[in-house]
Amino acid sequence: MQxxxxxxxxxxxxxxxxxxxxxxxxxxxxxxxxxxxxxRLRGLRLKEWxxxxxxxxxxxxxxxxxxxxxxxxxxxxVFDSQTGEKYMFEAKVPSFNxxxxxxxxxxxxxxxxxxxxxxxHTHMARDRATVGFDLPVDGSAMRLKAxxxxxxxxxxxxxxxxxxxxxxxxxxxxxxxxxxxxxSVGETQVELTPDVAFGLLDDHRGYxxxxxxxxxxxxxxxxxxxxxxxxNLTRNQCKNPEQYNENVLWxxxxxxALGPVTFDRTGNGRGDTWRITDDAGQVDVLFxxxxxxxxxxxxxxxxxxxRGPFGQVTGRVAPEGIDPLExxxxxxxxxxxxxxx
Numbered sequence: 001m002q003x004x005x006x007x008x009x010x011x012x013x014x015x016x017x018x019x020x021x022x023x024x025x026x027x028x029x030x031x032x033x034x035x036x037x038x039x040r041l042r043g044l045r046l047k048e049w050x051x052x053x054x055x056x057x058x059x060x061x062x063x064x065x066x067x068x069x070x071x072x073x074x075x076x077x078v079f080d081s082q083t084g085e086k087y088m089f090e091a092k093v094p095s096f097n098x099x100x101x102x103x104x105x106x107x108x109x110x111x112x113x114x115x116x117x118x119x120x121h122t123h124m125a126r127d128r129a130t131v132g133f134d135l136p137v138d139g140s141a142m143r144l145k146a147x148x149x150x151x152x153x154x155x156x157x158x159x160x161x162x163x164x165x166x167x168x169x170x171x172x173x174x175x176x177x178x179x180x181x182x183x184s185v186g187e188t189q190v191e192l193t194p195d196v197a198f199g200l201l202d203d204h205r206g207y208x209x210x211x212x213x214x215x216x217x218x219x220x221x222x223x224x225x226x227x228x229x230x231x232n233l234t235r236n237q238c239k240n241p242e243q244y245n246e247n248v249l250w251x252x253x254x255x256x257a258l259g260p261v262t263f264d265r266t267g268n269g270r271g272d273t274w275r276i277t278d279d280a281g282q283v284d285v286l287f288x289x290x291x292x293x294x295x296x297x298x299x300x301x302x303x304x305x306x307r308g309p310f311g312q313v314t315g316r317v318a319p320e321g322i323d324p325l326e327x328x329x330x331x332x333x334x335x336x337x338x339x340x341x
Contacts, residue, residue, distance in 0.1 A: 008161060014169040016244065019159040020255070022124045022173060026102045028205055033167055044069045047208050048100040050109050050120050052131050053218055053333065054148065054179055054199040056192055058082055060310060060331040061146075061183075063118060063133055065109055067098040068339070074098075074111045074118060076135050076144055078185055079291060079310035081331050086291045086310065087144060087185055089116065089135040104129075104173065104203050122203065127152040129177075129201055137186070148181025148192050150199045156255040157201075160246045162238040170206030170238065176220050176230025176250045177201070198228055212339040213237065215263040217276055217287055219313050219332035227252045229325060231317060233261050233276050233283065247283075249317050249325060256319035258282055263336075274334055285315035285327060287334055307336040 002017040007025045009015070012032030028046055051064035061078035072093040079086045091113060101107030101122075110119035116135035123129065129150045136143055157175040164170065178194030198220050214237065220230035230250045238244050241260035249256045261283055264275045274287040289311040296305050313332040318324035 004159075008171055014161050014163070016161050016163050016169065018244075018246075018257070019161075020156050022104055022157065022159060023171070024103060024105065026171060026205055028171075028207070031167070031169075031207070045207055046205060047212065048205045049202075050100070050122070050204070051202040052120065052129070052150070052199055053202070054131070054146075054183075054192075054197065055220065055331055056179075056183070056190055056197040057221075057331070059183060059185065059190065060333060061144075062308075062333060063131060063146075065098055065100075065111055065118060065120065067095055067100050069095050071095060072098045072111075074113075076118065076133060077293065077308065077310075078144055078183075079331070079333070080185065081290070081310075084291060086293065087137045087140075087142065088293070089138055089144060090295070100205075122201070124152065124157075127155070129199075131181075131199070142186035143184070145184040146182065148179050148183070148197075148199070150177040150179055150201065151194065152177045152201075155250070155253040158232070158246060158248045158255050160244070162236070162244040162246070164207065164209060164237060164239065168207035168209075170208065170236070171204070172246055173201065173203040174232050174246065174248070175201050175255075176228060178228060195226060196222070198222075198230065200230055200232070209237065210340060212337065214335070214337050215274075216335040216337070217263075217274070217285070217313075217332060218334075219327070219330050221330045223251075231285075231325075233258070233285070235261055235263055249319050249322075251322055251325070256322055258317070258319050265336075282318045282320075283316075285313055285317065287332055288312050288314075289334075303340045305338040307334075309334055 009030040049066040066073040074091045076089045104122035105125040118133040121130045159173045179197040179199045183190045215235040247258035276285045289309040293308040
């Protein structure tokens, strides 16, 4: 961990490293691109989003507001591990319908449409984040509804700024926290209580290359004594992943760093597996897909091939400084992301 500078960009340069506090200001447009490109054109290359994953042991969901500048995406997915069903809402919206804040100490991001809404209030100055949504399920008369709070008191966030090259970088803040609130999936209503339910924040910005891609897996749960844990594993496009990555295991609020990982896949549908490992022997995780998810777009200059399945994880994670964590069938979600624009 490094001392936190006041802004993400200082004197035109990104503050590269890993930190354990939120940045007061995410001033991406102040970065020096090494050319005369103006703020407005520079902003079109900036990809920004906020997302939350959440689970109560039966349901595992993700809600996201994604501003890709040429187009925006509003997405909610909820997987019912008891029935094997997945419920989804997705809307492609004009980018100007999404206003991404430049900090998460006290900020809001939301979308409101003709038949639904989604809103995030990130209040990290008070160790809180709230999530709310009321959305129709695609192809159904059902609705997805929720209102819940993540309590980050005593949780060490992982805040990173990772380099793509000498002029471009990405930022992310992630963290796992207990959740209190309610979730409705059609007629099924669930009380989310902090002894069982948890959520993971993903606040993200980046001057990505024209071709964006990454692999990702996340999950969480509780140990036998009730201690909350969460896992984030990502293989992305950043330089020097041995030094610069965002892989981490949280246990009891403390973040334990992990090294770079690789994703190896077998099959191409339900029942196939992703194996995530590292060279140091600290990570050996098998993700078995139960329900797949794909989004493919070809709008000329904008092309996307996205895969976002839900499934179960088994295996072992053993960072330095803590006993190894044995994974034994917890619900997880993964992504294989490819976007060209």
